[in-house]
Amino acid sequence: MWGINTGQAQVTEREAGDKLKISIASGKGGTGKTSVAVGIARSIEYCQFLDYDVEAPNASIFLKPDIKNVEKVTMRQPYFLTETGADFSKCVEFCRYNAVAYVRGKVVFFPELCHGCGGCLLVGPPGAVKERDIEVGKIIRGRASPGIDFIMGDLNPGSLRTVTVQAKLDEYIDEKQTVIIDCPPGTSCPMVASVKNSDFCILVTEPTPFGLNDLEISAEVLRKLGIPHGVIINRDGIGDDSVERFCDKNNIKILEKIPNDINIAKAYSDGITMPEYNKKWIKRFMAVIDLIEKENK
Amino acid sequence: MKQISIISGKGGTGKTTITSSFIKLAGDQVSVDCDVDAANLHIMLSPVIKESNDFIGGEAARVTGECIQCGKCEEACRFMAISDSETDIKIDPIKCEGCGVCEEICPVDAIELFSEKQGTYYISETKYGPMVHAKLDPGSENSGLIVSRIREIAEDIAVNNNKKAILIDGAPGIGCPVISSLNGVDYALIVTEPTLSGISDFKKAHELTKFFNIETFACINKSDINEKNSRIISDYCRDNDLTLLGKIPYDEMVPEALSRKQFIVDNPKSPAAKKIIEFWDKLKKILYS
CATH class of the missing domain: 3.30.70.20 (Alpha-Beta Plaits)
Structure with a gap:
């Protein structure tokens, strides 16, 4: 059961096994994904929060979790025992990422291109290719007030292994809690890897030609994946009504509109969530959750 | 010929807004939009597509x-x-x-690998010179490969047409497409904002440009939204050998102009435009020297 405090002593109860996994995404960056995700988490109070934006994780700035556990995420990476004089040409031939090459008769390894598939170990000269663990990022876990089970992935700069860190996050998803997933921007593999586990995706957009363009692409991704979705318009008041017309035409529900308010932007700049800035947002985010529950029935 | 990549770490700090104004001011460059999964530069530049090609990305396994x-x-x-x-x-x-x-x-x-079309890339002409851009098919991977591809094309165009510079609009984050958009460039510009999130992502983006040993500039957009955070960023730049081009104040005109698909520098007297013009004057000297 999760108790919800809307500030008006209204309590909604859900049956066990009936918890929602909600992802918050957007094509365009900086539209307010994290603001909405942390705003919802603070409003429902008891949930699991996963920051899947491992290249630029920011939710911890707002939720200020008490970090209890930091775990390295590693990948296997080969090294080549060149002193054995073995012939590594099979590895060079096999590697689809061009991470191994022969340059002037010497085997050269480009770690930044390696996906860690283990192919060179499989096809290479026996005993002459070894592997070691390389750190690509971290999983950071803790508790955020009042009852948020907080987990974030953090990619090491220089590593290409966004999806390796995200795959590690997958292992922590707790079906017994309501799960809030803060996604990376874009519409390619890291976004898909983040939304794929969710029952519903909130697309946060802004009412500008840029917001619309990226909303169209991300809505198409969700449609293809078969994930129900709705839209929150942020910075409502700027731009035009083209986002609303798009949602109307495509039967996408507009769940909420957040006004263009310099004071919300200022609070955000200091790491203050919307429910902390103004309590009315608790009620409004709870209404969003209610809408999603209705949509998901 | 010099290349500069405009990145940010955090999304929505103003990369495309600033890049598009630089393109309008520059005049003798090739433009590349490397934010291939949420490309926006074309909205500002209204390119006329001259050539469009399928991008066949990496392979995937299938049971056959x-x-x-x-x-x-x-x-x-x-x-x-x-x-x-x-x-x-x-x-x-x-x-x-x-x-x-x-x-x-x-x-x-029983298993075979197949390659599939993962996007389309375009060679276009704009009022402000050639532009190379792409559209990744929704949900596709290999955004790094398509970025590398469009950059190669941009380099060919620049060399064949004697262009002095390539201006690259990067993607948010620090992953594959960003790394591909930084590979081999002469300079990077990180556009940040004075929010705690902006600062956190700015530092990660800077770690990345350090990792690749690229001379890096920074600018702070909407700097007066939080003066304290703006100072934290300028102090960081000073202590980390990062050239701060300057600060762009919050300007109501910016979202309005963008909604009408107008360049910020179309209103040269607005506070934001003045700053962007000033930044370009500084960068121009470095790029065209």
């Missing part, structure tokens, strides 16, 4: 033969893309990275 359910592929796959290989083998196209290990290990040759 008679599977004997030995389970070897599932065990060997490092990306956990294969499941139920002892009953009814499933390969998850989202997780598959096309490495070919399953194909290699399969004792009955």
